[in-house]
Amino acid sequence: MTRRALILLEGTRSNGLLYVKAAQRLGLHPITLSADPTKQDYLAAEGLEAIRIDTDNLDALIDECSRLHATYAIAGITSSDELVYATVGKLCRHFHLPGPNPASIERCCDKFAQRQLLAQAGVPVPAYRMAANAPDVESAAADIGLPVVLKPAVGVGSMGVRLCRNVDELAEHTTYLLGGKHIWRSSPRMLVEEFAQGPFYIAHIMGNEAIGIGAANFGPPPHFVFRGGTFPALLTDEEYRSIVDVSLSCLPALALGWGPTCIELRWTKRGPVVIEVNPRLGGGPKPVQLAYGIDLITEHIKLVIGQEWDLHRRHSNVAGWRGLLPDRDGILDWIDGDRRAAAVQGVVEVKLCVDPKAPIVRKGDYRDYIGHVMAVSPSRARTEGILERAADLISWSITPFPTIGEQQ
Incomplete structure (x- = not known):
């Protein structure tokens, strides 16, 4: 009998291995196609099949999938990586497999195009302007009024996203984005938008169904690095319905509705305002599984391979997570306490992302994490207490990099 394979394009640090494991549980053979398989360290660690290929080259991907089809029955093609998700849709269409609409994904991944479509559909969004240069940024900020959020029009993981509270911060971040330090995947285009407070x-969406709403908080400004979160969020029935209604209204506006969607919002003076629609699973679907018993990754793969999914809640707990974020740059001397934290009752996962003697250079985005703690219990207060206790058990020491004078 021909072995059934699931083709995975690239992979993310948060969800890549989870997709592989879910595929294996469904009896599939996962094969990762990646421009650099060494970036997904779990591939070598787990002895997984990976093929080095230019994942920006659609023709090369079609040829490789055709070659694989001679050995395997390709059950489906998908990815946990938003940057290649439109390509996934194109491959699925070529091979007549279930998949997302690539045109919808491409429009959604352009933050300016997304804003336009949402605003035209009457979905509440922050005031926004497009900018291609420093004068455009300055003019847009003057129109909107400080503070503003300045971000690349295309990007993920809060890379290049900053809160600019005054003209000096605005000029500094504009210079950073346009001065060669930020890596652009396309021509430099920036979004200047109102800071919705x-x-x-x-909101976690599958198809046209709202699974639930999580809450999250950030580290100190001007960056937007998640510090932690809980699922489900503490909301009144009216607040929950309002967030769900606004979230679901995003789908027809962006021609989405196949597979997973993750929608980020803020509850402002005018109610829920959509900050961003991501045409993929959220970076951390595990709290949903811990709280409700719904494995969103497995259910997504079921859709990809043409099976029926099951989105029914198995139980109702409160899950939470806490990110471990360094407070300085330098060399990590040591990090300890993860085993003690893992032994705390209610803790389900403690993960460290760095090893001692590693350089720590904060970038103000998702790459700053040096680890996380995750917990679950039947009670919100209990879950928060477990997280606080476990996180307090983990400590580390960072020696700052020597200054120029000290190096001499």
């Missing part, structure tokens, strides 16, 4: 929520 209020509690931050994440």
Whole structure:
């Protein structure tokens, strides 16, 4: 009998291995196609099949999948990486497999195009302007009013996203984005938008169904690095319905509705305002599984391979996570306490992302994490207590990099 394979394009640090494991549980053979398989360290660690290929070259991907088809029955093609998800859609269409609409994904991944489509559909979004140069940025900020958020029009993981509270911060970040330090995947285009203020929520959608709403909080400004979160969020029935209604209204506006969507919102003085629609699973679907018993990754793969998914809740707990974020740059001397933290009742995962003697250079985005703690219990207060206790058990020491004078 021909072995059934699931083709995975690239992979992410948060969800890549979870997709592989879910595929294996479904009896599939996962094969990762990646421009640099060494970047997904779990591939070598787990002895997984990976093929080095230019994942920006659609023709090369079609040829490789055709070659694989001679050995395997390709059950489906998908990815946990938003940057290649439109390509996934194109491959699925070529091979007549279930998949997302590539045109919808491409429009959604352009933050300016996304803003336009949402605004035209009457979905509440922050005030925004497009900018291609420093004068454009300055003019847009003057129109909107400080503070503003300045970000690349295309990007993921809060890379290049900054809160600019005054003209000096605005000029500094504009110079950073346009001065060669930020890596652009396309021509430099920036989005200047109103800083919508209020509690931050994440709506998890599968197809046209709202699975639930999570809450998250950030580290100190001007960056937007998640510090932690809980699922489900503490909301009144009216607040929950309002967030769900606004979230679902994004789908027809962006021609989405196949597979997973993760929608980020803030609850402002005018109610829920959409910050961003991501045409993929959220970076951390595990709290949903811990709280409700719904494995969103497995259910997504079921859709990819043409099976029926099951989105029914198995139980109702409160899950939470806490990110471990360094407070300085330098060399990590040591990090300890993860085993003690893992032994705390209610803790389900403690993960460290760095090893001693590694250089720590904060970038103000998702790459700053040196680890996380995850917990679950039947009670919100209990879960928060477990997280606080476990996180307090983990400590580390960072020696700052020597200054120029000290090096001499």
